[in-house]
Amino acid sequence: MSSFEVKVGDRVEYQAIGGGNAENSTTTGVVVDILTEPQAAGTQGTTVQATEDEPRIVIKNDNTGKETAYKTSNITKVIS
Secondary structure (H helix, E strand, O other): OOOOOOOOOOEEEEEOOOOOOOOOOEEEEEEEEEEOOOEEEOOOOEEEOOOOOOOEEEEEEOOOOOEEEEEHHHEEEEOO
């Protein structure tokens, strides 16, 4: 889990692929939901295995407008 907390409405920088892999570029978006139980999420409606201990953060990408759920390890920092 990230060393910082995120909340709905936060603008974040994150790695869209890989989660923590420095070779991947980062992008930005806005947190639109925080999931704590398995459910369909994001633009594609993919079921994510979120739990209280390992939530999934749904982020709306600034460039594409798509919403996707990510593990907290994908988030590199809160921008605002």
